Amino acid sequence: MTARRACLCLALLLGAGGAARADDGITFVSQGGSYQAAQTQAILDPVARQLGISIDQDSAPDAWAEIRTQTATGKAFWDVVDMPAKDCARGGVRGMIAPLDYAAIPNARDLPDAYKTPWSVAYEFYSSVLAYNTDKYGDAPPRSWADFWDVKKFPGTRALRDNPLATIEAALLADGVPPDRLYPIDLDRAFRKLEQIKPYITVWWTSGAQAAQLLADGEVDMEMAWSNRVSAVQREGAPVGFTWNQGLLQYTSLCILKVSPHIATATRFVDAAIGRQVQADLTRYTDNGPGNPRAYDIGAIPPARLRDLPNTLDNARRQALVSTEWWSSPAGDEAMRRWLTFVRH
């Protein structure tokens, strides 16, 4: 009797940690900083309460290599990842990301098809916009990528992101390609146009924080930057402005690791995390737009906030949506590889 009870206790002790996690907990991964803190307040904590699950958090600015390792070893420390939609799709094709069970994600019906792949749903929006120093350009700032490329009419130091995503699109827009004719991308044309501006680029930035700092400190006079980063330094009083005109709308998506042992719980989490209410609440803490466009319809976002959000109808009309489909195709991989040679040569 005592022996049996001892055994039971031991089994409970050994099994408790793992078993509890397996049933009602997930590890969620995003990109850290104030962006992830905003999600914790608006989405992660409320969803954890609503579903009665525990949500552990981790951060990785570039989750790809880590997901690859976890897939290769078959040991998942992560379950749900918030990362660029094209990486979710790339991972899906390579067997690193699990296909989503859309029957268990009713909230996904709010999303247009362009925001979904078999492996991912849109989670939040951001935009790569043309930002500039208002002290430098005053009443006549650059308003299009053609202006950005016009170094005679708009002298000054410039920065672009050290990444072809959205930068290639900006080059094509500067070259006169209409926003609805960007895809499939003409890489030769884009790189020809990029070669023109290359000598005038002071910095190729690699992180959103760096881009914001370059502009706020006056190190560059105009640059491509993420709108939420620009509006954040704007609020701190930095002399910076930006235009939605020809902005390149992008979104990150939620996807689930294929080796995750908690796929059912992870799927419930994904559904809840793209719900209208929590998605609308996200805009109370950041200038990222909701991945669920119906979040704009429930009256939960104050009209004053709309000006700074990238994917309201008014703001989105002036921008182009970056194609997840094209960037996760072999042509997208090709663009990434040619970029390295372009920047380095």
Added chain:
Amino acid sequence: MAASRKPPLRAEALLAASLLTPALLLVAVLLLVPLLWLVWQSVRQDGGFTLAHYARLVTDPAYGATFLQTFRISAIVTLACVVLGFPVAWAAAESGPTLRALILALVVLPLWTSVLVRAYAWIIVLQRTGLVNSGLEALGLIHRPVILVNNEFGTIVATTHILMPFVVLPLYTTIRTIPREVLAAAASLGGTPAFVFTRVYLPLSLPGLLSGAALVCVLSLGFYITPELLGGGRTYTVSMLIARNIALYDEWGAASSVSVALLACIFLIFFLAGRIVPIDRIVGTR
């Protein structure tokens, strides 16, 4: 007699070997095995043998340019550390105990500060609106800001600052052991200060100088954070390329081949340097 002394010697060697075993095992497990694994991965693709990862190093001009820039930065940083570090080590070795403690503390103190913090500090100092530029403008020496950061120059400045202690400390210990009488003797025999320095002082300090320079050279080849933050995207080092290749090619091999090539380059450089400068003789005799 000789025969009777042999067994204890062998026992001693055996004891020494057994004492070394844990260390050797550690080196084998932590260094050799991963290294072999790295080489193995660099010739694998989709479960088969391939040289594609190495072919890319030769055919894509971006790789050659990156290697060249990495070694150029390393050479300049090493030279700068030696030239700037020598007077510091000399001053520390020659001054009284209080001043010496102060100098050494100033050399070592930055080592306790995070590399990240120091990189950001250099951005603040060197940027267009930074201390150096606004100072020079206030003095009327320049009329528009000079670009000092977000390029190779800024990277070299910060890397030199970070690696300087690695030259100063070994150099300082070596200089401390130079007998003062030798210098006095050289001077008393009619050597001018310049002669005494180049023919006596410098050769005797070479072991510390060379080990410090070698340390800085190798360490700077692996720098990642500093060129990433201060290089402005145009200063690419091999370590950045390695990280980038994992994302780009989705194959460990693409990154492994770059690591192996870097390692081979370092060995080659030290081999060639050893042929020209008799490193073992200089370092070994002491």
